[in-house]
Amino acid sequence: MPAQPNPVAQAATIRVESWGLLPYEEALTRQLDLHCRRVGGQVGDTIVSVEHPPTVTLGRNAPAEDIVASPSELERRGIALVRSDRGGRATYHGPGQAVVYPIVDIEALRLGVRGWVCLLEKAVLATLDEYGIAGDLIPGQPGVWAHGAKIASLGLRIVRGVSYHGVSVNVSLDAAGFDCIVTCGVTAAKVTTIATETGADPTVEEVSSRLTMHLVEAIEGRR
Numbered sequence: 001m002p003a004q005p006n007p008v009a010q011a012a013t014i015r016v017e018s019w020g021l022l023p024y025e026e027a028l029t030r031q032l033d034l035h036c037r038r039v040g041g042q043v044g045d046t047i048v049s050v051e052h053p054p055t056v057t058l059g060r061n062a063p064a065e066d067i068v069a070s071p072s073e074l075e076r077r078g079i080a081l082v083r084s085d086r087g088g089r090a091t092y093h094g095p096g097q098a099v100v101y102p103i104v105d106i107e108a109l110r111l112g113v114r115g116w117v118c119l120l121e122k123a124v125l126a127t128l129d130e131y132g133i134a135g136d137l138i139p140g141q142p143g144v145w146a147h148g149a150k151i152a153s154l155g156l157r158i159v160r161g162v163s164y165h166g167v168s169v170n171v172s173l174d175a176a177g178f179d180c181i182v183t184c185g186v187t188a189a190k191v192t193t194i195a196t197e198t199g200a201d202p203t204v205e206e207v208s209s210r211l212t213m214h215l216v217e218a219i220e221g222r223r
Contacts, residue, residue, distance in 0.1 A: 013044040013223075014216055018208070024055045024082050024093060027101070034103045035164045047215055048101040049208035052093035054079040056180055059088040059155060066090035069180035079177060086165040088142065088155035090181040096173030096193070098207040100166050102215055107161030109222040117154060119222075120167055123214040124152045127169065130210055133197050142184050149192035153184055171195065171207050 019027060027050050037043045056079055058066060066089050067074075067081065074081055079092075093099060106116045121137060124144045128135040128151065135152070136145040144152035152169045172195040183189040195201050 014219060015044055015046040016212055016216070017046060017048045018205075019048060019050040021051045021053065021095065024052045024057060024080065024084075027052065028082075028084065031101055031103060031164045035159065035162055038103050038105060038162050039160045045102070045104040045219065047212050048103065049205075049212060050099050050101065051095055051097060051204055052099060054092075054094045054177055055082055056080070056090060056092055056177070057082045057084045057086075057155075058090050060085050060157075061087070062089040066182045067180065068182060074180060077177075077180075079180060084155070084165070086155040086157050088153075089184050091153045091155065091168065091184055092177040092181060093168060094173045094177050096171055096204060098169045098171050098204045098211060100169075100208055100211050100215070101164060102166050102219075103162065103164045104219060105162050106158065109219065111222065113156070113158060116158075116163060117156070119218050120154055120215070123211060123218055124167060124169060126214045127207065127211045128152075128194070131194055131198050131200070131202065133194065141186055141189075146192055146197055149190035150183060150186075151192050151194070151197070167211070169194070169207055169211060171204050172201060 034046050121144060125135045133146050138145055143150050143154055152167060154167050155165050156163055157165050170193040172193055175191040178191045
């Protein structure tokens, strides 16, 4: 029997990139460049996987009160603070977290914001299911949850029909960094990881790859 084709290789209109460990601001600059080129039709839809050093980010309209650690405390712990142009509130990034940024023309997929968010959430749920984790969506509380604790966050910006920013899934990161913030606007929210939920230790690359594949399949299914 011939080998099954690779969905990523087949999806000629979807580019897949891995940026490794990259500072948040540098990754944002690269995203903005990709977004500009996607809007201009110079590149196709692109899914980027990346890890960030310890960083707290605030969405463009998030209140400063979402940061509960002082600037000196953040500096002492080696955590950068960045005001992002994405939607949403405060979140934390760090090594051991799979971050996936789909730079995708959602208008061409005939999707609005809610439909795009649902597609991303379903891709995260499908990825967690591969690890035996039953993810939950809680009305009024953004992101994906497992046993009452946040395991994945979403934050987006859509300009001229093209979405950027995306999804972060906690794989094995030190969740103590979330103590510096009000997580996604939810006071006293608990945080968990795939490693905590399963007792296993999957790599960030593995989780990013699985999530990317689910996104590719979902996007191709809309064409």
